[in-house]
Amino acid sequence: MPATITALCQAGELAAAYQQAKAALAERPDSTFAQADMHLVAMTCIKKAMGQSDVVGTTRWLQKLAALALPAHAGRDEQLCWEIRKLLATMAKRQYPPYVEIAELLRALPTITLAPVASLGRSLLLQTALKFKEQLSAEWWAWWNFELLRPEDYVKEIFTPADTGKPMRLPALAETAYGAYAKSLIKRLTPTDKLTGAFGQSIQAEQQAETRLEAQALLPRLEELSTSHADYNWLGYYRAKLLVALGDTAAALPTLLPLVRQKSGEYWAWQLLAETLRPTDSAVALACYYRATKCNSEEMYLGKVRETLASLLHSAGHFGLAQEQLRRLAQAKEAEGKQPPYAAKQLMGQPWFAEVYPVDKTLSAALLATAETAAYGDLPWKPVALQEFIAATAEKPARVRLLPGGRNARPLTVRLKKYPWLAKETLGAPLQVRCEPVNGFEQVVQLAARPEGSPWDTRPTPRPEPSPITRDFDGLLRVQDAGFGFVNDVFVPARLISQHNWTSGQHLQGIAISQFDQKKGKDGWVLKQAKAIEQDKLSSVASPQ
Known part of the structure; x- marks a missing residue:
């Protein structure tokens, strides 16, 4: 009696198992048993290749499995998702993952038809594949069905690093996946010079037309998610960039401006606003690039911004500011052990760069004011x-x-x-x-x-402001739990106590000024200036009020 396919797989006789399963499937193509046997052989071969970290071998068996065109089966598909996810997770841990081979494996997956069923394995495969999002092709994204994301995939996870012990919220899988997909569309919408000639340009035009349709279909979903999940901060960013890539600047600005206002301390928000405005208003775009460099960001992230800004400043004749940007760029690259970008080196190699141009502080202030108006002017x-x-x-x-x-x-x-x-x-x-x-x-x-205003003019019950009234005080400081304190009935702001390291029991002498207490609705006394008496030594301090 010939050995069963299961026995052959267990014995490691995979070639024999494959031939027997292939013959049985050819004889009875509609048999669920023949289909299950063939899938067993394929999965056994995939597991063997995975055990050897053989990405090429795994890809080859995925291609064979796809060629067999077995009907979709939820259970078998779940097993496949788990196994491929395991291999990708192993490759992601390597210092130098084989990106070319992984790209081939990820291109092979869309050739396999999966049952349209949401599952844990399917979600985990997506989560791990996103570690190689640069290798995910247009075919892969078309194959992946976003409608099969589970409710759990829309929930942010809580992660507590061992070194800090402070819980932090990680992006939800759905948020990361939609962002990565939008980013891939933006990249595909950017023309390249890889396809040359009339035929190449025709192919590129056809591909971009298809990509535009995908992008336009994604935009309403991104808007919906931004509304239903207000904590998905990055989706507004990708929606705005997608609109810019589609050439719809007018539609991008209403999405972008709230994001810039919310993230005004982040360089990338101003960079995106500059990129959005540049096709229609180069002067304001220059100001926004300049504003981006004023954010408290590490220099390693500002290289592209400084390079672009230096070129724009040079073209506008603002040589002092252009030199400043190029020098900072060169210093940052030198600290990284790298050379400045080619375009920056070209500018620094020109005669004007050897001249001495002062930095125009008036122009600097004007650029910052222009950028602020662009973001908040409406x-x-x-x-x-x-x-x-x-x-x-x-x-x-x-x-x-x-x-x-x-x-x-x-x-x-x-x-x-x-x-x-x-x-x-x-x-x-x-x-x-x-x-x-x-x-x-x-x-x-x-x-x-507000130069045209007067003190306390927004109070519900305005009253004429009397001339300042002052009086002397002398006593011991009582510091409250909230940080502020009192000397008798004189209020001492917390910032002064902290600034001068005063403590409860400190003997203070000084002058208090009468000020209106908005909370109590009446005048009160506030420290104006004081001297701390300590072992018969006086150290004079003055309030900034």
Whole structure:
């Protein structure tokens, strides 16, 4: 009696098992048993190749399995997803993964028809394949069915690193997958010079036409996800970039501007705004590139921005600022042990670069103002007054509370670090803000002085401001848990206590000034200047108020 196919596989006689299974399938192509036997042989061969980390061998058997055109079967498909996911995970851990071979394997997968059933194995295959997103072809994305993402795939995971012990939220699989797909479409929409001649250009035009249809079909889904999952921060970014790649700048700006306002401290937000505006307004685009370089970002990320900005500044005749960008770029590359990009080296090799041009600070300020207007210019200014300084805590940085106009207006807060010039302002100082609604609350996106205003002019019940009243005080400091303190009835702001390292029991002498307390609705005394008495030695300090 001949050995069964299962026995042959277990004995490692795979060639014999394959021939027997192939003959049985040819004789009874509709037999579920013959189909199961052939799939068993193929999976046994795939596992053997995987055990040897043989990506090429695995790809070859995927191609054979695809050629057999076995009917989709949820159970068998799940097994295939798990095995390929295991191989990809192993390759991802290598210091130098074989990207060419992995790309071939990923191109072979779409030739296999899977049952349209959501499953854990299918989701894990997607998650691991995204580690090689640069190798995912257009065919792969067409083969993958986003409709089969599970509800769990839309939930962000909580991960706690062992070194910090602080939980952090990781992007949901759906968020990462849609972002990677959008990024692949953006790349495919960018013309290349790889296809030359009339025939090549014809092929490229046909491919781009198909890609445009895919991109236009994806846009409503990205908008829907951005609405239903407000914490999917990056999808708005990719939607805006996709619109720019499609040439629809007008549609991109309403999506992009809230993102730029929310991420105004990130260089990439200003870079994207510059790329969006560049085709229609090169002057404003230049200003936005310049604003990007002023973000607190590591130099390793700013190379492309500085290179582009230097070229634009040079073309506009702003040689001093252009030299500054090129020198910073060269210094950053030198620190990395690299040479500047070719275009930057070309500029630095020209005679003008050897000349001495001063950096125009007036132009610098004008560029920053232009960029701010581009990002916030469509929002109205609203009057506010400087209401309170809030000291930093272990949980929150130092903040400033702002008082808008109107009896029921909710106070606004901003980080003092973002607007350090506020530390020199007095309480009640007239300011103006532009705000953007975020999660149902008004968020300040731009803050500036309001020269035409008067102190505390946004109070619900304005009253004439009397001349400043002062008095002397002398007593012991009582520091409260919140960080601020009192000397008798004189209020001592937390920032002064922290700045001068004062503690409870500190003997202070000084001058207090009468100021209106918005919370209590009456005048109160606030420290204006003081001297700390310590072992008969005086150290004079002055309040910035």
